[in-house]
Amino acid sequence: xxQDVKSRLRRTMMFVPGNSPKMIxxxxxxxxxxxxxxxxxxxxxxxxDAARLMxxxxxxxxxxxxxxxxxxxxxxxxxxxxxxxxxxxxxxPDLIRLPKTESVDExxxxxxxxxxxxxxEGFPEGSINIICAIESVRGLYEVRAIAKEPRVIAxxxxxxxxxxxxxxxxxxxxxxxxxxxxEILMAARDAGIQAMDTVYADVANLEGFRQEVTDIKxxxxxxxxxxxxxxxxxxxxxxxxxxxxxxxxVKVLACYKDAVENNKGVITVDGKMIDGPIVVxxxxxxxxxxxxxxxxxxxxxxxx
Amino acid sequence: MKNKAGRELPNHIYGLKAYxxxxxxxxxxxxxxxMAGRTxxxxxxxxxxxxxxxxxxxxxxxxxxxxxxxxxxxFRNGDYVNKLVMTAIAAKGIKDITIATSSLNxxxxxxxxxxxxxxxxxLETSGLRGKLGAYLTKNPGKLKRPVIVRSHxxxxxxxxxxxxxxxxxxMGVPTCDRFGNATGRLGKSACGSLxxxxxxxxxxxxxxxxxxNLIDGYVFPYSIPQTDVNYIVAVEAIGDPExxxxxxxxxxxxxxxxxxxxxxxxxxxxxxxxxxxxxxxMGGGGSALAVGRFIREKMLKQEIKGSFxxxxxxxxxxxxxxxxxxxxxxxxxxxxxxxxxxxxxxxRHVEISSSFYANPWSPGPIINDLDVVILGATEVDLDxxxxxxxxxxxxxxxxxxxxxxxxxxxxxxxxxxxxxxGRLPMVRDRVQNIVTPGESIDVVVTDRGIAVNPRRxxxxxxxxxSGLKIMTIEELQEVAHKLVGKPQEIVLSEEDxxxxxxxxxxxxxxxxxIRKPL
Numbered sequence: 081x082x083q084d085v086k087s088r089l090r091r092t093m094m095f096v097p098g099n100s101p102k103m104i105x106x107x108x109x110x111x112x113x114x115x116x117x118x119x120x121x122x123x124x125x126x127x128x129d130a131a132r133l134m135x136x137x138x139x140x141x142x143x144x145x146x147x148x149x150x151x152x153x154x155x156x157x158x159x160x161x162x163x164x165x166x167x168x169x170x171x172x173p174d175l176i177r178l179p180k181t182e183s184v185d186e187x188x189x190x191x192x193x194x195x196x197x198x199x200x201e202g203f204p205e206g207s208i209n210i211i212c213a214i215e216s217v218r219g220l221y222e223v224r225a226i227a228k229e230p231r232v233i234a235x236x237x238x239x240x241x242x243x244x245x246x247x248x249x250x251x252x253x254x255x256x257x258x259x260x261x262x263e264i265l266m267a268a269r270d271a272g273i274q275a276m277d278t279v280y281a282d283v284a285n286l287e288g289f290r291q292e293v294t295d296i297k298x299x300x301x302x303x304x305x306x307x308x309x310x311x312x313x314x315x316x317x318x319x320x321x322x323x324x325x326x327x328x329x330v331k332v333l334a335c336y337k338d339a340v341e342n343n344k345g346v347i348t349v350d351g352k353m354i355d356g357p358i359v360v361x362x363x364x365x366x367x368x369x370x371x372x373x374x375x376x377x378x379x380x381x382x383x384x
Numbered sequence: 385m386k387n388k389a390g391r392e393l394p395n396h397i398y399g400l401k402a403y404x405x406x407x408x409x410x411x412x413x414x415x416x417x418x419m420a421g422r423t424x425x426x427x428x429x430x431x432x433x434x435x436x437x438x439x440x441x442x443x444x445x446x447x448x449x450x451x452x453x454x455x456x457x458x459f460r461n462g463d464y465v466n467k468l469v470m471t472a473i474a475a476k477g478i479k480d481i482t483i484a485t486s487s488l489n490x491x492x493x494x495x496x497x498x499x500x501x502x503x504x505x506x507l508e509t510s511g512l513r514g515k516l517g518a519y520l521t522k523n524p525g526k527l528k529r530p531v532i533v534r535s536h537x538x539x540x541x542x543x544x545x546x547x548x549x550x551x552x553x554x555m556g557v558p559t560c561d562r563f564g565n566a567t568g569r570l571g572k573s574a575c576g577s578l579x580x581x582x583x584x585x586x587x588x589x590x591x592x593x594x595x596x597n598l599i600d601g602y603v604f605p606y607s608i609p610q611t612d613v614n615y616i617v618a619v620e621a622i623g624d625p626e627x628x629x630x631x632x633x634x635x636x637x638x639x640x641x642x643x644x645x646x647x648x649x650x651x652x653x654x655x656x657x658x659x660x661x662x663x664x665x666m667g668g669g670g671s672a673l674a675v676g677r678f679i680r681e682k683m684l685k686q687e688i689k690g691s692f693x694x695x696x697x698x699x700x701x702x703x704x705x706x707x708x709x710x711x712x713x714x715x716x717x718x719x720x721x722x723x724x725x726x727x728x729x730x731x732r733h734v735e736i737s738s739s740f741y742a743n744p745w746s747p748g749p750i751i752n753d754l755d756v757v758i759l760g761a762t763e764v765d766l767d768x769x770x771x772x773x774x775x776x777x778x779x780x781x782x783x784x785x786x787x788x789x790x791x792x793x794x795x796x797x798x799x800x801x802x803x804x805x806g807r808l809p810m811v812r813d814r815v816q817n818i819v820t821p822g823e824s825i826d827v828v829v830t831d832r833g834i835a836v837n838p839r840r841x842x843x844x845x846x847x848x849x850s851g852l853k854i855m856t857i858e859e860l861q862e863v864a865h866k867l868v869g870k871p872q873e874i875v876l877s878e879e880d881x882x883x884x885x886x887x888x889x890x891x892x893x894x895x896x897x898i899r900k901p902l
Binding site: 105106109110142143308309310374 | 639640642643804831832851866867
């Protein structure tokens with residue numbers, strides 16, 4: 081798998097019902113980093129096949145300008161998941177999201193199907209990857225192993241099912257998610273992949289949403305699942321670095337490049353030593369600034 | 385003949401004068417035009433203008449076959465006056481009437497019956513909608529000449545220049561006194577500004593006020609003065625308050641409209657005009673209000689204060705005026721009850737006539753000093769021409785309004801529209817009908833990118849820093865075609881008898897003709 085797939089910017093994954101042509105058609109307009117076509121929970125049983133086909137053809141016909149993902153039904157616990165994959169994989173989404181993941185076996189089953197389709201269709205290996213949603217305590221106990229499966233590029237918290245499993249309810253403070261978020265984040269980092277936070281369903285409460293996004297960013301999450309376009313701007317704003325951070329990051333990368341090209345030893349910027357993690361952090365800040373439209377390639381060159 | 389907008393036009397249009405073709409945005413009249421006047425009529429001391437019924441008012445004015453009457457559209461879709469008056473005229477057996485109104489709404493569909501029985505034989509208006517619009521599109525021969533579509537500024541010009549001679553203006557007024565002083569600020573049918581009625585009342589041969597709030601005291605301040613009024617008729621209701629004005633208009637929650645609004649606000653912010661003292665016209669639609677909300681936030685954040693706002697006024701603009709974000713607000717048409725209250729209470733909220741607003745043949749319509757305007761469109765074409773009058777089936781369903789006036793007069797005219805409606809791309813090779821010439825449009829904002837008119841290289845340079853996706857209009861069209869394909873053109877009748885309406889440019893030249901779809 082290309083390392084870029086694991087590290088690409090995924091501040092927002094927007095859920096789009098797979099049975100709404102209008103919403104599918106406009107899905108990439110709002111600037112989400114990833115659009116997540118849903119054929120699972122937001123689709124009634126009678127609409128499953130319609131949604132599956134609509135997503136299949138949309139992926140083939142519409143040149144979406146961002147990363148595409150499809151949330152399929154559970155592959156072993158429902159009769160729909162395998163059919164979803166058979167229909168959708170040949171349309172080459174970037175990601176398949178597995179709901180309620182509880183074991184590595186489920187992931188391996190899907191990995192095998194993906195590999196077969198890639199070979200059959202002539203897609204480059206690693207074209208289609210997996211994001212696993214942890215939505216139960218059982219899944220949480222397996223998350224470290226799941227995160228290390230080769231095609232898995234991110235772990236997401238599926239909050240609504242998780243709190244149902246815990247027999248609690250959603251609170252403003254989010255205390256019910258504290259352990260799960262921490263565990264998922266650690267597993268993701270240990271496996272070198274990304275961590276996505278759960279949706280915030282109260283779309284009218286933008287202040288509550290803003291607080292939650294601030295909290296999960298501070299925890300270390302790479303991004304958040306969103307259910308409405310109005311939430312995207314808030315996440316991107318919170319994930320947009322400050323001018324000072326950007327200027328420093330650009331300077332760090334320029335010095336690092338200079339050091340590599342000229343075989344320099346120890347690098348310092350503004351009197352502070354620069355090492356690997358600082359360079360990685362600087363790369364991330366620059367990527368976020370570019371995605372926010374406040375830094376261009378020219379801007380990077382100017383700084384150098 | 386071909387005009388400067390590239391439209392092939394007939395040399396002669398049945399029932400209409402010989403038109404000069406559209407020659408460009410700002411063309412002087414071919415010879416000096418004196419301002420129109422009217423016959424002096426003497427009022428005697430202590431005479432009573434109040435008549436018991438509209439039938440008696442029709443009799444008193446001496447209205448007869450072949451005359452022209454006018455209405456205003458401040459009561460929007462809640463208007464009762466037009467119907468009350470037409471019922472009285474029909475009861476008197478008068479035929480061959482021309483209606484020269486500032487606009488028509490769905491509530492005026494009943495006019496079809498009076499066209500059918502010959503009471504009405506000609507229409508001049510800014511807008512046509514609903515069943516009436518569809519009926520006239522399909523039956524052009526029902527009137528003795530095509531409908532004349534004028535912009536608000538163009539209508540003011542035509543009246544003041546004497547091209548439109550109104551014999552009797554029937555003006556609905558929410559409150560008036562027994563002397564004929566009237567206002568739209570008060571009363572159960574309060575509509576706010578009477579900007580269109582102010583003009584008709586000044587230039588019509590005779591003026592009949594129709595009110596449901598005739599008071600014994602004195603109306604002050606008044607929008608229509610008693611010196612312009614011949615007769616007054618009190619009726620039970622002049623309109624449906626629900627249709628006249630809503631509570632504060634709601635900002636759209638539609639994510640596409642919000643996306644468009646945000647992009648339009650960014651265009652304004654980076655255009656080079658967004659600075660202290662700038663002026664703006666915002667519309668009253670849901671997405672125009674959303675643009676207003678984003679602009680308000682930017683003004684507060686960047687501590688920018690504007691000079692004036694103009695046009696149809698909403699509660700949002702009234703709030704911005706109250707907050708000191710603008711110095712003054714010029715109001716020809718008030719859209720909601722919050723704005724009506726502002727007009728009543730805020731001395732910096734000023735009522736103006738449609739001539740003060742946009743008459744191109746006056747020394748100083750306020751729009752001549754306008755920096756920024758946000759406009760809608762049903763479709764645009766590769767030359768940036770705009771259609772707001774016919775739908776994708778070629779049916780009359782919109783209104784010219786002040787569209788072409790403000791596009792020409794303002795420094796930055798922004799069109800905001802989705803690139804695709806339903807399954808149809810909204811950027812056409814050629815629009816079906818031009819209401820606003822492309823040379824007066826600066827930017828087209830869509831949900832998939834913006835296009836700047838190539839003649840505005842300065843804007844292209846300024847907007848590069850906006851983060852918006854700048855494309856050519858051709859590229860925008862290509863995106864739409866990739867998504868939904870290229871639609872078939874509507875086939876229109878080429879026959880001159882099938883000309884449904886003509887679009888006069890604001891200076892009275894011929895911009896386009898609207899033909900019957902086959």
